[in-house]
Amino acid sequence: xxxxxxxxxxxxxxxxxxxxxxxxxxxxxxxxxxxxxxxxxxxxxxxxxxxxxxxxxxxxxxxxxxxxxxxxxxxxxxxxxxxxxxxxxxxxxxxxxxxxxxxxxxxxxxxxxxxxxxxxxxxxxxxxxxxxxxxxxxxxxxxxxxxxxxxxxxxxxxxxxxxxxxxxxxxxxxxxxxxxxxxxxxxxxxxxxxxxxxxxxxxxxxxxxxxxxxxxxxxxxxxxxxxxxxxxxxxxxxxxxxxxxxxxxxxxxxxxxxxxxxxxxxxxxxxxxxxxxxxxxxxxxxxxxxxxxxxxxxxxxxxxxxxxxxxxxxxxxxxxxxxxxxxxxxxxxxxxxxxxxxxxxxxxxxxxxxxxxxxxxxxxxxxxxxxxxxxxxxxxxxxxxxxxxxxxxxxxxxxxxxxxxxxxxxxxxxxxxxxxxxxxxxxxxxxxxxxxxxxxxxxxxxxxxxxxxxxxxxxxxxxxxxxxxxxxxxxxxxxxxxxxxxxxxxxx
Amino acid sequence: xxxxxxxxxxxxxxxxxxxxxxxxxxxxxxxxxxxxxxxxxxxxxxxxxxxxxxxxxxxxxxxxxxxxxxxxxxxxxxxxxxxxxxxxxxxxxxxxxxxxxxxxxxxxxxxxxxxxxxxxxxxxxxxxxxxxxxxxxxxxxxxxxxxxxxxxxxxxxxxxxxxxxxxxxxxxxxxxxxxxxxxxxxxxxxxxxxxxxxxxxxxxxxxxxxxxxxxxxxxx
Numbered sequence: 001x002x003x004x005x006x007x008x009x010x011x012x013x014x015x016x017x018x019x020x021x022x023x024x025x026x027x028x029x030x031x032x033x034x035x036x037x038x039x040x041x042x043x044x045x046x047x048x049x050x051x052x053x054x055x056x057x058x059x060x061x062x063x064x065x066x067x068x069x070x071x072x073x074x075x076x077x078x079x080x081x082x083x084x085x086x087x088x089x090x091x092x093x094x095x096x097x098x099x100x101x102x103x104x105x106x107x108x109x110x111x112x113x114x115x116x117x118x119x120x121x122x123x124x125x126x127x128x129x130x131x132x133x134x135x136x137x138x139x140x141x142x143x144x145x146x147x148x149x150x151x152x153x154x155x156x157x158x159x160x161x162x163x164x165x166x167x168x169x170x171x172x173x174x175x176x177x178x179x180x181x182x183x184x185x186x187x188x189x190x191x192x193x194x195x196x197x198x199x200x201x202x203x204x205x206x207x208x209x210x211x212x213x214x215x216x217x218x219x220x221x222x223x224x225x226x227x228x229x230x231x232x233x234x235x236x237x238x239x240x241x242x243x244x245x246x247x248x249x250x251x252x253x254x255x256x257x258x259x260x261x262x263x264x265x266x267x268x269x270x271x272x273x274x275x276x277x278x279x280x281x282x283x284x285x286x287x288x289x290x291x292x293x294x295x296x297x298x299x300x301x302x303x304x305x306x307x308x309x310x311x312x313x314x315x316x317x318x319x320x321x322x323x324x325x326x327x328x329x330x331x332x333x334x335x336x337x338x339x340x341x342x343x344x345x346x347x348x349x350x351x352x353x354x355x356x357x358x359x360x361x362x363x364x365x366x367x368x369x370x371x372x373x374x375x376x377x378x379x380x381x382x383x384x385x386x387x388x389x390x391x392x393x394x395x396x397x398x399x400x401x402x403x404x405x406x407x408x409x410x411x412x413x414x415x416x417x418x419x420x421x422x423x424x425x426x427x428x429x430x431x432x433x434x435x436x437x438x439x440x441x442x443x444x445x446x447x448x449x450x451x452x453x454x455x456x457x458x459x460x461x462x463x464x465x466x467x468x469x470x471x472x473x474x475x476x477x478x479x480x481x482x483x484x485x486x487x488x489x490x491x492x
Numbered sequence: 493x494x495x496x497x498x499x500x501x502x503x504x505x506x507x508x509x510x511x512x513x514x515x516x517x518x519x520x521x522x523x524x525x526x527x528x529x530x531x532x533x534x535x536x537x538x539x540x541x542x543x544x545x546x547x548x549x550x551x552x553x554x555x556x557x558x559x560x561x562x563x564x565x566x567x568x569x570x571x572x573x574x575x576x577x578x579x580x581x582x583x584x585x586x587x588x589x590x591x592x593x594x595x596x597x598x599x600x601x602x603x604x605x606x607x608x609x610x611x612x613x614x615x616x617x618x619x620x621x622x623x624x625x626x627x628x629x630x631x632x633x634x635x636x637x638x639x640x641x642x643x644x645x646x647x648x649x650x651x652x653x654x655x656x657x658x659x660x661x662x663x664x665x666x667x668x669x670x671x672x673x674x675x676x677x678x679x680x681x682x683x684x685x686x687x688x689x690x691x692x693x694x695x696x697x698x699x700x701x702x703x704x705x706x707x708x709x710x711x712x
Contacts (some may be wrong), residue, residue, distance in 0.1 A: 014547055047568075052612075125617055125621070125622075126621065127614070127615045127616065127617045127618075127621070128615055129613065129615040132613075132617070136614065136615060151541040231679060235703070248611070271648070309612075311570055311571055312570070312571050313568050313569075313570050313571075313573060313578055314568055314569040314570070314574065315568070316532070316566045316567065316568050317681075318549055326561070375681050375682065375684075375685050376684065376685045376688060378685070379685040379688065379689050382689075383689060383692060383693075419702075423703060424696060424699045424700050424703060425696060425697070425699070426640065426641065426644075426699065427637045427641070427696070427698070427699055428692050428695055428696060430633065430636050430637055430640060431633045431637065431691075431692060431695065432632045434629065434632055434636065435629060435633070438628075438629045440625040440626070442625075442684065443626060443688075446685070478617055
């Protein structure tokens with residue numbers, strides 16, 4: 001009965017090992033597909049999106065009238081039409097020569113790093129070419145990558161201008177913070193949700209906003225109303241004479257509007273898109289607003305950049321190199337287990353199986369808990385395997401020193417080993433739990449791997465290893481292996 | 493007993509001396525020659541070749557070994573179709589670019605023109621940028637561990653425990669980096685994982701040592 005139980009457990013372990021390391025293949029459309037979930041690889045093992053942000057060398061074109069005032073409606077005019085009207089085209093570089101300094105390049109790099117952090121990018125490498133000012137960014141590839149990239153090079157220049165004179169009324173310097181808010185449709189027309197970009201201004205900005213909102217007020221005076229009644233339609237035309245402000249982000253007009261009331265709170269809420277009940281659309285608006293908030297929340301870039309290279313580059317760690325690491329770890333585990341078997345004979349064999357079972361369950365656990373596998377986490381896997389080896393070795397060593405192998409003694413030995421082992425790794429547990437909460441992928445992946453590993457060591461050994469040890473040592477008295485071991489220990 | 497203690501003290505002294513010498517040598521090497529960063533962190537040149545078909549990295553490696561005379565290179569597949577290769581080396585001259593293109597054309601039966609391929613310069617990644625994300629986590633962990641250690645091993649003397657934990661943790665890291673500096677081992681993707689591993693193993697060692705000391709104290 002005892003042998004059958006041990007054999008059943010060992011067969012179970014063999015099965016789990018096969019699933020973990022070989023997979024479960026089923027035919028799908030004339031090919032075999034592994035049904036076991038694949039690992040999630042990190043940037044260092046999978047690949048990264050490589051972006052080169054180059055200093056923008058293009059020009060801004062402005063059209064000015066005879067008096068040197070900027071003309072806003074001249075963009076669509078041909079050169080001849082411009083000449084007829086006496087307008088002139090002026091080309092000014094987007095980045096003036098005096099801003100292209102090493103100091104500004106470094107500042108831009110810092111702003112990009114901060115934006116990456118605020119946009120939730122959890123692993124990146126930013127390097128700066130101090131001569132050309134080019135900034136290279138390596139970041140993980142995921143569903144947010146494109147959206148992040150679109151916000152990296154933007155200058156983040158915020159302006160509220162008089163729509164007629166183009167006088168700058170407010171800019172980034174007046175912003176205290178920007179965040180995303182959402183709520184129900186204020187008009188009450190739909191049951192949908194509206195996303196707002198909430199811009200909070202500092203003390204000076206609040207005063208400016210108060211003044212602007214009391215100056216640029218909606219005064220929808222109906223100067224002329226023509227009503228035409230026919231059998232089927234009615235047409236009403238209105239003309240407004242109000243003063244308006246234009247809100248621009250990176251020189252692009254976001255809206256031209258006036259204020260219904262004086263804003264005294266120092267907060268400006270811009271609606272993004274229309275009210276919606278669709279989750280995906282809403283998520284899109286939230287993401288767009290969040291990105292905008294991050295850009296506004298940070299300093300604006302002293303230099304305008306353009307994305308000159310944007311490509312996905314695979315890791316230089318090849319599959320062969322990864323396999324080599326796996327074989328190396330497997331080899332070291334095999335040698336360690338042979339030592340265990342030589343030292344503890346049959347008890348060693350049983351525990352070697354148990355150890356392999358833990359390793360197999362561990363890799364399956366990593367696949368299904370979506371832990372990101374990075375170089376750091378491979379080291380984490382190795383440390384977990386070392387820790388489990390220490391535990392098993394300690395347990396067997398203590399067991400062999402005991403005269404009696406009844407259930408009570410085994411329980412005490414197991415309890416002692418547990419206590420001793422886990423007291424010794426409390427600092428590691430502290431480090432691992434802390435690492436899990438760090439928003440930097442290489443370190444959090446290491447923490448997660450170690451966390452699952454230590455949890456598995458605790459649960460697996462108290463169940464499977466414990467059961468195997470009890471079954472093996474079911475009868476009282478010291479085993480032959482144990483006596484031999486004791487003799488060896490005495491010699492030493 | 494006394495003799496054993498004397499032997500231990502003598503052994504400890506020798507070990508401490510060796511460690512000190514290694515660290516001093518490491519500091520000297522770092523200050524004079526600097527650390528040996530691997531190519532992915534160094535100033536380098538890069539070219540991209542559109543091969544129009546799947547390829548083996550080992551075949552490209554053979555070509556780069558011939559043209560760049562065994563110089564360290566990073567070969568990566570580019571984009572989802574993996575039909576473009578990125579070759580990065582410390583320096584790629586126009587002549588080497590021409591040779592690489594010729595060999596690749598010959599190997600894959602394509603007609604790439606060296607003139608249309610640009611040598612891109614890749615700036616170095618600063619060491620401080622590499623370690624920056626790890627500083628806060630390590631400080632936080634160390635502080636929590638120190639609080640735990642001083643509470644758990646209060647009987648051994650709080651200040652003594654804190655001092656030993658800090659010193660041994662720092663020495664272990666300094667020793668690792670000094671060995672890397674002296675042996676000219678490259679600072680690359682394995683360095684940070686190694687640092688974390690050494691840090692955790694140091695913590696295990698320290699706990700085991702303090703536990704032993706505590707047991708001796710309690711037994712007395």
